[in-house]
Amino acid sequence: MVYFIRDVISYLETWAPPAYQESYDNAQLIVGNPDAEVTGILCTLDATQEVVAEAIEKGCNLIIAHHPIVFKGLKSLTGKNYVERTIIKAIKEDIAIYAIHTNLDHILGGVNSKIAEKIGLKNTRILSPKSGVLSKMVTFIPAAHTAQVLKGLFEAGAGEIGAYKNCSFRVNGVGTFLPTEKANPTVGKPGLSEEVSEDRVEILFPSHLKGRILAKLRQVHPYEEVAYYLHTLENENQEVGAGILGELETEVEETAFLAFLKNVMNLSVIRHTKLLGRPIRRVALCGGAGIFLLEAAKRTGADLFITADVKYHEFFDADNQLIIADIGHYESEFFTKELLKDKLSEKFTNIALYLSNAVTNPISYL
Incomplete structure (x- = not known):
């Protein structure tokens, strides 16, 4: 099976969402074409010229690094420092560099x-x-469709609290509405007031999944117009x-x-x-x-x-x-490249995966 760089990035970002990186960070695809086919992946702590050379030698066109090679804005690319020389070499050799930094620091399993x-x-x-990374949605579902809607929301990533999945709260009540002549109601007829037995459902989800959760809600909910409320929570996310x-x-x-x-x-x-x-x-x-x-x-x-x-x-x-x-900084994070290789091997079984042999530690000891 053929995989593209965007496929690898999508997999990693499902595991360690970019939304969890610090504001100062630069965890992303830094160099390269996301639509390029992956020939091999080299996992490293740092992306340096030596690591780019190693990727070329091993036939890898994608470097997955923990530390972003570009942290500050680049105003020129003249090769005046190791950052610019590394970027120039990667571009010349068509090597992509992706960084997965504080977002990988901030997850269990990271x-x-x-x-x-x-x-x-x-x-x-x-x-x-972390707090402020969870949201709660309240929506109203005709009772006969509640199980169907919840199933879709759970599949989209809602309803996970720690080691528990498919978590929600619901209470039954009566929903009222009057469809106008422009409406195409699932229940009732235009111009006639309607009362429906509905479940008020409350469900938590990671805030960065908002777009996906709302899209799924609209897809699986039977109503033409879906009523819902969204709240950002101050609760701490024990997983992040x-x-x-x-x-x-x-x-x-x-x-x-x-x-x-x-x-x-x-x-x-x-x-x-x-x-x-x-x-x-x-x-x-x-x-x-x-x-x-x-x-x-x-x-x-x-x-x-x-x-x-x-x-x-x-x-x-x-x-x-x-x-x-x-x-030591390098020493404390040395096994991150092993972590990355192990995670990638769970999905990309037909792509060559390597641990970088380059010692990128800038500090030496006597």
Whole structure:
């Protein structure tokens, strides 16, 4: 079966919707033609000239990167820095570059879940869930058609709350209306007042699915004019947000756990606050620059917070309440390319998938 770049993007964005990326981010197709047929996919943390060369060598015309090569606006393409040189090389060689960044950070099963899996955390949940990303729809359905309409809405992605699917609330009442002469009513006749036994149905859905949900409602609802209300909710979406919190199977002594962490994450060094003389059981983490989640980690009673890019004075903010372990930005997200390859292999079984061998870490240690 032939797949195009747009097919790969659609699959990834169903998994990690672009709506969940931060406002400063640039997760999208950065270079390339979405209508091009995919010859092979190279998964990487960063897109660099070396990675583009590797894609050419492996016969891949699509690079899936975690970090966007273009973060700021480009005003020229003259090759004066590594960003411009990488873009120029990709365009010349007809290599597409797609970035899936903070949207992949913000989902269960994403970047932070991969880190949690590597270090053996159980009972994981989002450390800082996002609010304002859920909507509620209220609509009115003739009782005889309620099951049919709900089935369509569920298929479109509505009605999921955590581990529960097909969730809704309904109460029966009486709907009244008077069709005008221009109307073509499903029930009743123009010019005659009508009363119908209707179900008031309330259902939640991710806000970014609004267009799809409304299109499905109009498709499956029997009425010519569909009555509905939409509300953006302040509720936190427990499936979307920053960081992960979880627990180790058993308590581990501090030094032993840091040694384990260093080994399992292939670290050269761990920068950490002083040890507190108590075992590690509850662990909070955030791949990349995640110190903004320190207070959330404290509130949850975490014994240790794993992240990267911690500044000198920010280590003081641990305040003897937990241990901060800075494992490095590249190191914390290294296994993201493995996560991407595994996800893509579930769908695109006939496309060559590769993990980049390029070491794109700009930091070295003596």
